[in-house]
Every structure is written in C-alpha cells, then in structure tokens.
Amino acid sequence: xxxxxxxxxxxxxxxxxxxxxxxxxxxxxxxxxxxxxxxxxxxxxxxxxxxxxxxxxxxxxxxxxxxxxxxxxxxxxxxxxxxxxxxxxxxxxxxxxxxxxxxxxxxxxxxxxxxxxxxxxxxxxxxxxxxxxxxxxxxxxxxxxxxxxxxxxxxxxxxxxxxxxxxxxxxxxxxxxxxxxxxxxxxxxxxxxxxxxxxxxxxxxxxxxxxxxxxxxxxxxxxxxxxxxxxxxxxxxxxxxxxxxxxxxxxxxxxxxxxxxxxxxxxxxxxxxxxxxxxxxxxxxxxxxxxxxxxxxxxxxxxxxxxxxxxxxxxxxxxxxxxxxxxxxxxxxxxxxxxxxxxxxxxxxxxxxxxxxxxxxxxxxxxxxxxxxxxxxxxxxxxxxxxxxxxxxxxxxxxxxxxxxxxxxxxx
Amino acid sequence: xxxxxxxxxxxxxxxxxxxxxxxxxxxxxxxxxxxxxxxxxxxxxxxxxxxxxxxxxxxxxxxxxxxxxxxxxxxxxxxxxxxxxxxxxxxxxxxxxxxxxxxxxxxxxxxxxxxxxxxxxxxxxxxxxxxxxxxxxxxxxxxxxxxxxxxxxxxxxxxxxxxxxxxxxxxxxxxxxxxxxxxxxxxxxxxxxxxxxxxxxxxxxxxxxxxxxxxxxxxxxxxxxxxxxxxxxxxxxxxxxxxxxxxxxxxxxxxxxxxxxxxxxxxxxxxxxxxxxxxxxxxxxxxxxxxxxxxxxxxxxxxxxxxxxxxxxxxxxxxxxxxxxxxxxxxxxxxxxxxxxxxxxxxxxxxxx
Numbered sequence: 001x002x003x004x005x006x007x008x009x010x011x012x013x014x015x016x017x018x019x020x021x022x023x024x025x026x027x028x029x030x031x032x033x034x035x036x037x038x039x040x041x042x043x044x045x046x047x048x049x050x051x052x053x054x055x056x057x058x059x060x061x062x063x064x065x066x067x068x069x070x071x072x073x074x075x076x077x078x079x080x081x082x083x084x085x086x087x088x089x090x091x092x093x094x095x096x097x098x099x100x101x102x103x104x105x106x107x108x109x110x111x112x113x114x115x116x117x118x119x120x121x122x123x124x125x126x127x128x129x130x131x132x133x134x135x136x137x138x139x140x141x142x143x144x145x146x147x148x149x150x151x152x153x154x155x156x157x158x159x160x161x162x163x164x165x166x167x168x169x170x171x172x173x174x175x176x177x178x179x180x181x182x183x184x185x186x187x188x189x190x191x192x193x194x195x196x197x198x199x200x201x202x203x204x205x206x207x208x209x210x211x212x213x214x215x216x217x218x219x220x221x222x223x224x225x226x227x228x229x230x231x232x233x234x235x236x237x238x239x240x241x242x243x244x245x246x247x248x249x250x251x252x253x254x255x256x257x258x259x260x261x262x263x264x265x266x267x268x269x270x271x272x273x274x275x276x277x278x279x280x281x282x283x284x285x286x287x288x289x290x291x292x293x294x295x296x297x298x299x300x301x302x303x304x305x306x307x308x309x310x311x312x313x314x315x316x317x318x319x320x321x322x323x324x325x326x327x328x329x330x331x332x333x334x335x336x337x338x339x340x341x342x343x344x345x346x347x348x349x350x351x352x353x354x355x356x357x358x359x360x361x362x363x364x365x366x367x368x369x370x371x372x373x374x375x376x377x378x379x380x381x382x383x384x385x386x387x388x389x390x391x392x393x394x395x396x397x398x399x400x401x402x403x404x405x406x407x408x409x410x411x412x
Numbered sequence: 413x414x415x416x417x418x419x420x421x422x423x424x425x426x427x428x429x430x431x432x433x434x435x436x437x438x439x440x441x442x443x444x445x446x447x448x449x450x451x452x453x454x455x456x457x458x459x460x461x462x463x464x465x466x467x468x469x470x471x472x473x474x475x476x477x478x479x480x481x482x483x484x485x486x487x488x489x490x491x492x493x494x495x496x497x498x499x500x501x502x503x504x505x506x507x508x509x510x511x512x513x514x515x516x517x518x519x520x521x522x523x524x525x526x527x528x529x530x531x532x533x534x535x536x537x538x539x540x541x542x543x544x545x546x547x548x549x550x551x552x553x554x555x556x557x558x559x560x561x562x563x564x565x566x567x568x569x570x571x572x573x574x575x576x577x578x579x580x581x582x583x584x585x586x587x588x589x590x591x592x593x594x595x596x597x598x599x600x601x602x603x604x605x606x607x608x609x610x611x612x613x614x615x616x617x618x619x620x621x622x623x624x625x626x627x628x629x630x631x632x633x634x635x636x637x638x639x640x641x642x643x644x645x646x647x648x649x650x651x652x653x654x655x656x657x658x659x660x661x662x663x664x665x666x667x668x669x670x671x672x673x674x675x676x677x678x679x680x681x682x683x684x685x686x687x688x689x690x691x692x693x694x695x696x697x698x699x700x701x702x703x704x705x706x707x708x709x710x711x712x713x714x715x716x717x718x719x720x721x722x723x724x725x726x727x728x729x730x731x732x733x734x735x736x737x738x739x740x741x742x743x744x745x746x747x748x749x750x751x752x753x754x755x756x757x758x759x760x761x762x763x764x765x
Contacts, residue, residue: 020681028688035692038704070551115558120731121721126558140550154554161557163569163730164699170555171531177553178538184550196541198513201530203520204495204506212520329435336443355450379499 003256007264012271015234024233025272029226029280036222037215037288050124050169052078052094053114057107058133066137066184067129070155073180074127093172107131118160124169128156141188152181206379216292217378219284220371221344223294226276227306228364232335235269235314236327239406244324248408258408266311273307298374306367309391313363316398319406338364363391415608419616426590427620433590437582437624441574441632449567449640460484461532464503466494468510477539478507483532505529507536514540567642572727573696575629576719579655580690582628583662584669584683586621587755592670592679614752622659629655645728650737654726657741658719660748665715667755690716715744 015021054074058067078096100110117123136153157173160166185191205212242248251261277294284290294303317334321327341355342364359365370387372378428434462484465474471487478485486503488494498506498519505526506517516533518526542549594600603613636642666683673679693707694700694716700708711717722740725732 020678020685023681023685028685031689032692035703035707038707039698039702066551116731118558120733122733137550140548152549152552155551156556157553158556158558160730165701168702170553174553175531175534177551178535181549181551182538185547190550191542191545191547195545197509197537197544199516199537200513201516201518201533203526204498204517205520206499216520217522325430332435333439333443336440336447340447352450355447379496381500 004260004264004267007256007261008268008271011238011265011268012275015272021234021237024229025226025276026279028229029222029276030283032225033215033218033222033280033284034288036218040214040218050094050165050172051097051122052169052173053097053099053117053123053126054078054129055100055107055111055114055126056098056129057100057131058129061134064138065134067133069184070129070133070177070180073176073183077176093176094169115158118158118166121160121163124160124163124166125173126156126158127173128158130154130156137184141184141190144190206373206376212291212377213289215284215288215290217372219281219290219292220294220375220377221368222284223277223280223303224306224342224364224368224371225339225344226280227273227303227310228338229335230269230273230276231307231310231312231314232317232331232338233328234272235311236318236321236331237324238265239315239318240321240324240327243408252408269311270304270307273303277303292375292377294371294375296375299371302367302370302374305388305391306371309363309367309394312395312398312402315402315406319402319404338362341365342368344368361390363394366390415612416615416619419608419613420619423616423620424623427624430590433582433585436585437578437628438631440581441578441628442635444574445567445571445632445636446639448570449636461505461529462486462503463532463536464488464494464497464506466491466506466508466510468508470509470512473540473543474507474509474514474536477536477543481532481535481539483536505533507533509540567636567640568644568729569724570696571632571636571642571644572723572729573694573720575632575727576658576716576723577687577691577696578628578632579625579658579723580662580716580719581683581687582621582625583659584666584687585680586617586663587666587670591617591666591755592675596675610757611752614755618660618663621663622656625655625659626652647726647728650741651726654722654737654741657745657748658722660752661715661744662719664747664751664755667751671754687716690714693717694720696720718743 015025052074054071056067056071060068074094074096078094099114100107103110111126111128114123114126118126133153133155140153155177157170157177159170182191182193186193203212239248252258281290281294284292294300317327317330321330337358341359342362343359344364366382366387369378369382373387460482463474463478463486465471465478465485465487467487467489475485475487486497488497488506491508494506494508495517497503498517501519501522504522505519508515508517514537516530516537518529518533522529591600594603604610633644633646669683669686670679673682691697693703693711694714695711696716700711700717703711718740721730721732722737724730725737
C-alpha cells in the first residue's frame with residue numbers, strides 16, 4: 001500500500017512542481033471561470049459606454065420642439081445632462097458627439113463623414129433626427145388612434161451590422177427611443193401611465209425558490225472542463241513523456257507492478273482533480289458569489305464518474321499515440337469537439353446530423369448535464385440511465401483498448 | 413542560395429513531421445469554424461424568441477401583442493406546465509397577464525441570454541399597455557446599415573480573428589518551439605559549425621512559416637466559403653503584406669520567449685499559454701469591448717488585438733483608419749526586423765560548455 005500511496009503523492013507533487021501543468025490544471029480553469037462570469041454577467045449592464053454621433057437635420061422651432069426633446073434625452077444619457085434634480089440624473093450610456101452643431105456643412109456631407117467613421121469602428125452608431133420630424137409628429141399626434149398603427153415617425157439609427165458594440169448601441173438606442181415615445185404620449189395626453197399593468201420579472205429554476213446566476217450554471221461546467229483537460233492532456237502527457245524519456249522504465253526495475261503503479265496513478269489523478277474542483281468551487285462561491293452546491297453525495301458521485309471517464313480517455317489516447325507529440329496532437333484534435341459539443345458553456349440547439357452524432361456519443365454531454373442536474377441548476381432532457389451508461393461505456397471501452405495497446409516501455 | 417533552398421526543403425519536412433504543430437496550424441482553425449459555424453450559424457438568422465403565455469381571461473392581449481411583435485407564441489393551461497416549459501427551454505421566457513398584473517419569468521440558467529429576452533419582454537409589456545389604451549407609437553427607431561448588410565454574419569466577424577490567432581501561434585512556435593527544440597537536441601550545434609550562415613536558417617524558417625500560414629489561412633477561408641457560403645472582400649496586396657509582417661513580428665515575440673525560457677519544451681508551453689490567454693482577451697471569441705474595464709485595458713496591450721483588427725480590415729470585414737493599418741503592419745515588421753539579428757546572435761549559436 002505504501003508504494004501505491006507513494007506513486008499518488010509523487011503524481012500530485014510533480015503536477016505542482018511543473019508550472020505548465022499547474023497552469024492547465026489550476027490557473028486556466030480559474031481564469032476561464034472568472035473571465036466568462038465577468039463577460040456574460042456584464043452583458044446588458046450599463047457599464048459599456050458607446051460612441052454615438054447625434055445629427056439633427058430638423059431646425060429648432062419655437063413652441064413644441066419634439067426634436068429638441070429627443071436631442072436633450074440623448075444628451076442626458078451622453079453625460080451632458082442638464083437635469084436640475086439628482087433623481088433625474090441618468091447613467092452615462094453614450095459618449096455623444098454632435099458634429100452638425102454649429103457647423104455650416106450640409107447635413108448630407110456630415111452624415112457621409114460620420115458613416116465613414118462608423119465603418120472604421122470609430123463610432124458605434126449614428127442617430128439622425130430627420131428633417132420634417134416636428135411637423136410629421138404633430139400630424140401623427142393630431143390623428144390620435146386613427147393614425148397608421150404600423151409605422152411611427154422614424155428616428156434613423158445607423159449601425160455597422162454585425163459589430164457587437166454597434167449592435168449593443170443600437171439596442172440601447174431602441175430602448176431610449178421607446179422611452180421617449182412613451183414620454184411624448186404621456187405629455188400629449190395620449191397615454192395614461194397609471195393604467196399600465198404593473199410588471200414583475202422573475203427567474204425560475206429546477207430548484208424552486210433559489211435565485212440562480214450565470215456563475216451557478218457555469219461553475220459545474222468549468223469543473224467538468226477542468227477534469228476533461230486533466231484527463232485529455234495530463235494523462236497521456238505524463239505517461240508518454242515518462243515512457244519516451246525512460247522515466248517509467250526505472251519503475252519497472254523495482255518490485256512495483258504495472259497494476260499497482262496504475263492504482264497509485266489513479267489515486268493521484270483523483271486527488272489532483274479533487275484539489276482542482278475545490279479551488280474552482282471556492283473561487284466561484286467566495287469570489288464570484290455562486291450559490292450552487294457541489295458538495296452533495298449525488299454531485300460528488302457524478303464528479304467521481306467524470307474524473308474516471310476522462311482518466312480512462314487519457315489512457316486511451318496514450319495507447320493510440322506512438323510519441324508524446326502524437327499524443328498531444330490527438331488530444332488537441334479531440335479537445336475542441338468534446339468541449340464545445342458537450343454543452344459545457346452554453347446549451348446546444350439544432351445542429352447537422354454529423355455534429356449531433358458527436359454530441360450523442362460525447363461523454364461530456366452526459367457528464368456536464370448530470371452534474372448540473374444533480375446540483376439543481378438545470379432540468380435536463382437526457383434520461384438518467386443514459387447519463388450513467390454512456391460514460392460507463394467509454395470507461396470500459398477505453399480501458400479495454402488501453403490494456404491491449406498501451407506499451408509501458410520504450411520500444412526497442 | 414542553394415543552402416537556403418536545401419534548408420527550406422528540410423524545414424518543410426520537419427514542419428509536417430511535427431504533428432502537434434501541423435494540428436495547431438491547419439486543423440485548429442478548420443475545426444473551429446466547422447463546430448462554431450454549425451453551432452452558432454443560426455444566430456445570424458435571427459430566429460424569433462419563443463414566449464410561453466399562461467392562459468387566462470386576459471391572455472388574448474398578450475398573445476396578440478406577441479404575434480404583432482413577430483414572436484413565436486405557445487400557450488399553456490396551467491402554471492406548473494408554463495414554468496416547466498421555461499425551465500426545460502421549450503420557450504425562451506414566459507408571460508402571464510392575470511388580474512391586471514403582467515408577470516414575466518425567465519430561466520435562471522440562461523443568464524447570458526436573458527438580457528435579450530428581458531428587452532423583448534419590455535417591448536411586449538409596452539405593446540400590451542399601448543394596445544389596451546388604444547394608442548399608437550409616435551416615434552420608432554429606424555435601423556439603417558452603414559456597412560455591408562451581410563457583415564452581420566457571425567462567421568464573417570469571427571473568422572479573421574481566428575486567422576490572426578493562427579498567424580500568432582505559428583509565428584510564436586517557429587522560434588519558441590521549433591528553434592529551441594533544435595537547440596536542445598544539439599542540432600543547431602552541428603549546423604553552426606558548417607559554412608551555413610545563421611541568417612540562411614532563419615530565412616528558411618521564415619519562408620516555411622509564411623508558406624504554411626498562407627496555405628492554412630487560404631484553406632480555412634475556402635472551407636468557410638464552401639460550407640457556409642461566406643465570402644470575403646480581401647485586399648490581397650495588403651493581406652500578403654500584413655501576414656508577412658505579422659509572421660515576422662510574432663517570430664520576434666517567440667524569440668523573446670526563447671531567450672527568457674531556455675528549455676525547449678517549457679518555451680513551447682509558455683508560448684502556448686500566452687497564445688491561449690491572448691485569444692480570450694483579444695476579442696477573438698467575444699468582442700473585447702464587453703470585457704470589464706481593467707481587462708479592456710489589458711486587451712489593448714496585446715499584439716493579437718491589433719492583429720485581429722488588421723486582419724478584419726484586410727479581409728473587408730470592418731474599417732480601420734489607414735494610418736492605423738500601416739502603424740500595425742509596420743510595427744510588426746519593425747519588431748521582426750530588429751529582433752532577427754538578435755535571434756541570429758543569441759539563439760542560432762552553439763551551446764557552450
């Protein structure tokens with residue numbers, strides 16, 4: 001037993017001594033957890049300030065100047081607000097420029113220049129208040145409910161289609177325009193805000209009554225991903241480099257047998273997975289505010305199944321490759337489809353039949369969903385039996401192939 | 413000249429024998445576009461959101477407003493089946509109008525999409541309120557596209573970044589992986605005692621990497637076109653110039669890694685780690701603008717950020733001020749040209765002792 005424990009301890013210590021192994025085992029999953037949480041939890045928040053140009057083609061007029069109201073609303077959100085009361089202060093959503101203000105240049109030319117800046121990425125959107133805006137709006141207000149239901153007066157919003165920041169700016173501008181529309185309807189007596197139905201927004205989860213965040217969904221996925229990379233890269237890397245450099249050969253001249261070495265190796269690998277999962281969960285819980293609990297018997301059993309599946313996968317790769325470089329090449333090829341066609345980071349919709357087949361035989365699909373389901377994060381659709389049988393089949397199949405093919409010593 | 417040719421031939425053979433390098437250079441971008449192209453391809457088609465409406469005496473107003481907004485509307489008779497549909501993602505979110513109160517429910521596990529569903533729910537709520545009061549919208553936002561409409565394709569936006577990453581990793585590994593491995597295996601020791609000039613070897617490595625990168629990027633672009641029908645308006649002269657300059661520049665960065673980390677296997681690993689970290693922070697997977705403030709600053713310090721911007725520009729995906737393109741290209745070229753003599757002097761030399 002001492003020799004087995006000694007192999008396990010050596011495995012863990014070596015992993016901690018090798019900086020690159022440490023990176024893939026520990027730093028990378030933690031980095032991924034932090035960065036994905038920060039990115040996806042921040043989407044839709046007001047922390048992004050878009051570069052927006054406002055071009056007013058409608059001259060100011062005395063009396064009801066709706067174009068002026070629109071202009072002022074965007075100025076307020078562009079950090080140039082003139083609100084008298086602190087309650088009316090708005091968060092800055094735009095870095096607003098007004099190129100037509102005080103310029104003698106024709107609006108068409110100004111707009112051409114701005115569109116060029118938009119295409120070059122120096123602007124995220126352009127808002128144009130078109131000529132005739134006030135007159136058309138007055139006409140529409142006068143028509144009341146008889147006005148054309150389908151179309152309102154357009155405020156032009158120019159975007160660079162497909163560029164994320166431009167699309168985001170366009171969404172925000174759309175919401176601002178909808179708010180201004182409501183305010184004008186209220187101001188002109190065409191709308192009673194008191195008659196609006198009260199609105200509530202809630203989230204629902206399989207675990208009734210628990211408020212889940214994106215990090216709760218992500219955390220189990222990152223733990224499974226950590227186990228996947230540990231098995232996929234760590235195991236064949238260890239065995240093949242050890243074999244190629246003659247390190248394993250030194251074991252075989254001692255009384256240690258291959259099965260006892262393997263037992264110790266497995267213990268060491270599971271211990272390392274345990275350390276890795278603990279670090280990820282600790283960061284998620286204490287650093288990022290996750291509420292999902294992975295310390296439950298069912299979850300721990302699923303995590304054990306996950307670690308064993310990818311350990312067996314590692315042995316399979318080691319048995320298929322002739323050299324360490326070859327092993328890393330196979331691991332690299334398998335890594336992406338396993339990781340991204342297993343629903344680790346986002347749910348997967350309709351895909352062509354070839355990719356669906358990969359998804360269905362991919363153990364990650366079942367393990368990621370299993371861990372999420374037993375920890376109450378996801379309802380899931382895969383039958384429980386399949387969640388145990390598919391990874392189980394991979395373990396048995398991989399071990400059988402590895403037992404037959406894996407060479408433990410340098411070829412002579 | 414014969415020496416350079418012989419070395420170039422040898423370097424080609426060595427490159428294709430190194431499975432890990434070949435996989436990273438050729439298969440990585442192809443696998444990436446195939447997997448993500450099929451997974452995320454349909455995001456461009458703007459499928460309407462599916463809203464689950466809980467049946468009640470007032471629910472007709474929600475159904476009518478949802479259909480008017482172009483949403484896919486599914487009705488549910490009981491509250492448990494309604495919330496179950498949201499949890500099991502059969503619908504994107506749920507809406508119920510009961511006793512004059514409007515209630516929306518969202519799946520907690522879809523936090524990364526919920527902001528979009530909440531915006532749709534707000535529009536739905538406004539439409540219902542407006543319809544109930546018999547009013548009409550006075551002003552609306554009319555979308556206009558300044559660039560090319562088909563730019564909106566996910567593939568067009570992402571592929572140039574992936575190609576920039578291919579250039580970066582191939583350039584980094586040329587020195588930090590390949591050359592240091594030659595050094596570790598004492599191959600350089602044997603070569604430098606022949607009449608071969610260090611610059612001939614460097615030239616051969618540059619030629620091979622450039623050819624491999626061009627081949628890999630062209631292959632990836634062709635597969636994207638064949639499988640997904642994505643066409644790029646490539647400015648070939650600038651494309652060749654930029655790929656050449658950035659290959660030299662990233663080889664220079666690899667030189668720095670090779671000088672700091674002397675063991676070949678460690679240098680390759682450090683290069684790999686840096687490349688992966690840069691991929692997440694340089695706006696390849698997701699735009700760097702949506703990163704938190706501090707990481708956005710880090711992103712602006714990474715060479716891959718500028719490589720991706722320039723690559724998008726030469727492939728006609730997004731605009732870039734002329735001066736910025738020339739600054740990026742000449743920056744990489746300059747760094748490469750300055751570092752090559754250093755490379756020849758400190759890396760391509762015999763080990764002492």
